[in-house]
Structure formats: structure tokens, C-alpha cells
Amino acid sequence: MSIKKVGVVGCGLMGHGIAQVAAQGGCTVVVVETEQKFLDTGLARIDKSLSKMAEKAKEKGGNFEAAPVRARISGSLERKSLADCDLVVEAIVEDLGVKNKLFAELGALCKKETIFASNTSSFPIAEMAKASGRPSQFVGLHFFNPVQLMKLVEVVRTDATSEEVFAQARAFGETCGKSPVACKDTPGFVVNRLLVPYMAEAMKMLDRGDASAQDIDTAMKFGCGYPMGPFELTDYVGLDTTLSILQGWVKRYPNEPAFKIPAVLEKLVNEKKLGRKSGQGFYKWEGDKRT
Numbered sequence: 001m002s003i004k005k006v007g008v009v010g011c012g013l014m015g016h017g018i019a020q021v022a023a024q025g026g027c028t029v030v031v032v033e034t035e036q037k038f039l040d041t042g043l044a045r046i047d048k049s050l051s052k053m054a055e056k057a058k059e060k061g062g063n064f065e066a067a068p069v070r071a072r073i074s075g076s077l078e079r080k081s082l083a084d085c086d087l088v089v090e091a092i093v094e095d096l097g098v099k100n101k102l103f104a105e106l107g108a109l110c111k112k113e114t115i116f117a118s119n120t121s122s123f124p125i126a127e128m129a130k131a132s133g134r135p136s137q138f139v140g141l142h143f144f145n146p147v148q149l150m151k152l153v154e155v156v157r158t159d160a161t162s163e164e165v166f167a168q169a170r171a172f173g174e175t176c177g178k179s180p181v182a183c184k185d186t187p188g189f190v191v192n193r194l195l196v197p198y199m200a201e202a203m204k205m206l207d208r209g210d211a212s213a214q215d216i217d218t219a220m221k222f223g224c225g226y227p228m229g230p231f232e233l234t235d236y237v238g239l240d241t242t243l244s245i246l247q248g249w250v251k252r253y254p255n256e257p258a259f260k261i262p263a264v265l266e267k268l269v270n271e272k273k274l275g276r277k278s279g280q281g282f283y284k285w286e287g288d289k290r291t
Ligand SMILES: NC(=O)c1ccc[n+]([C@@H]2O[C@H](COP(=O)([O-])OP(=O)(O)OC[C@H]3O[C@@H](n4cnc5c(N)ncnc54)[C@H](O)[C@@H]3O)[C@@H](O)[C@H]2O)c1
Pocket: 009, 010, 011, 012, 013, 014, 015, 032, 033, 034, 035, 038, 090, 091, 092, 093, 094, 095, 098, 102, 119, 120, 121, 122, 142, 143, 144, 145
């Protein structure tokens, strides 16, 4: 079976992008939301992104047909619209209880061949797989923001994921125009498992007074050629998001030193200094600009 009809649950920041890239790859897509206003906002984001792509292609003397892509996407407030999908990708709020409840419902509702995937950044895939009642047909498909531009998708398999399902999920990643990487169901998969402890280690250097945030950022930019240093990056990601990922890991792996929470991170989050989105984190921000 190849994946032709895709359901996307949640049409927020990630869900709208996943729906769009799946439709660009030729799949028929149904996006499910909880309220009409969220569906309208998500579909409007897709319209905007597609017209931008068409404009850019024109500027370069090429041609990108937005209309046929958009025509393959429909929106719904009914979960039963997902019943005959070959694949359902979940991109709803990062709350394990809510995700498990959704997958239990989908397990009872969808045709027996439907593959399930979660776009979670921090929860174990195996727990949602268990809740769905079909663990062999369950993978993680971890896309990156903005989905339309970022080339990576991590395809996560649990001990129970079947070879065939994994191969189909990986092929779907390619259909979406991404470079899939395979990984096991471990905390943070590949990217976040390396990135979040790196950001935390930089904060621990600051806690010890080894160097200033600005000097550490300059060192990593000019010494390693990274586009931004760890503090600027944490400000971009959000200090609260970073803290919540570490807290989840510490709960499950209390003895792992790489997951130890830096004091400065807790302090700044308590002071509501959350990074770029709150105007102040390790740096001061005005919109997208550091001041
Ligand atoms: N934001 C990122 O950079 C990023 C990157 C990779 C993965 N993720 C993961 O993707 C998922 C979605 O994140 P996001 O940033 O798109 O969130 P978001 O808040 O922008 O979007 C979530 C959407 O899901 C909808 N929703 C909530 N519960 C629902 C339900 N039961 N049924 C249908 N729709 C529901 C909400 O109305 C909202 O529109 C999370 O698991 C997150 O961890 C996020």
C-alpha cells in the first residue's frame, strides 16, 4: 500500500505546514481541527504560503501551480473524516493525555490499514502507540519549523513498529520533499537530543561564571561557524519550551547529567523572561530583532 490519502489533526504552526507539503507531494489531505476559527486560520496560512511560493517561482522565471495543490486539501471539524486515510499525522497541543485520548479514538475509528504518526517533540512514541491499540502501525514523524522550508523529517520507530510501516512512513517523508532520517524512540530523537543538552551546557557555563552569554555565542559562531550561538538560539526556541523539555526528560531519566536543569534557566522563566516572544530572555528583543 502506498500513502495516497493523509489526515492531519491540528492545523496550527506545524499541522498547516505538514498538510501543505503532503499535498505538494500529490497526496489528498484532510485537516481536522476543533473549531472553525482555527481551521480558517490554518487554511489561510496555507493559502498565503502557496501564493508566496507561486510569486517566488515567477520571479525566478519558473512556474508553480498553487491551485491544484490547494484543491487537494480539505478541512473538517469531524474526526470521522479521517476514517479512510492511509496515514493520520497528529500535530495537536503538546499534552500526552490529550494525544493518548485522540489516538484511542482514532484506533477505534480508522480503517484497519491506517498508519498513525505523531509529530511530538518530547513524548515517547511508544506510549501513544499503545493508546492507539495498533502499536505495529505507529511511528513518529517529527517535522521541523517552518515545515515548508526545513528539509528534515525524523522518522521514529518503536520496538513494535513493523518494517513495512516504517518503510511507508519514510517514503511519505520523501513524498513531502524531505530528507528522512531514521531514529529510535529516545528522548529528543536526534536533533533535540543533541541540541537541548548543548544549550543547557552553555547555560551551566554561565551559571559557573566561566564566560558571558555574549562571549559564548560569539565563540560558537566564529569558532564553529554556527549561524547563532546557544543563548540566541534558546531565545528563539523559547526559554519556557526549553525548560519544559528538560523537565520532562529529568522526570524520566533523573540520573542523566546532560539533562540537569541550569539555575539561570529556571530563574529567567520564573521572571517571565521567555526569550524573543516575551521581548526579553538572555537578550532583549523587539520583534525578530535583538536590541
Ligand atoms: N512549534 C514547533 O517548532 C514544533 C516543532 C516540531 C514539533 N512540534 C510539535 O508539533 C505539535 C503541534 O505544535 P504546534 O507548534 O503546531 O502547536 P499549535 O498550538 O500551533 O497548533 C496546535 C493545533 O492543534 C489544535 N488542536 C488541539 N487539540 C486538538 C484536537 N484534539 N483535535 C484537533 N485539533 C486540535 C489547536 O486548535 C491548534 O490549532 C506539538 O506536539 C509540538 O510539540 C512543534
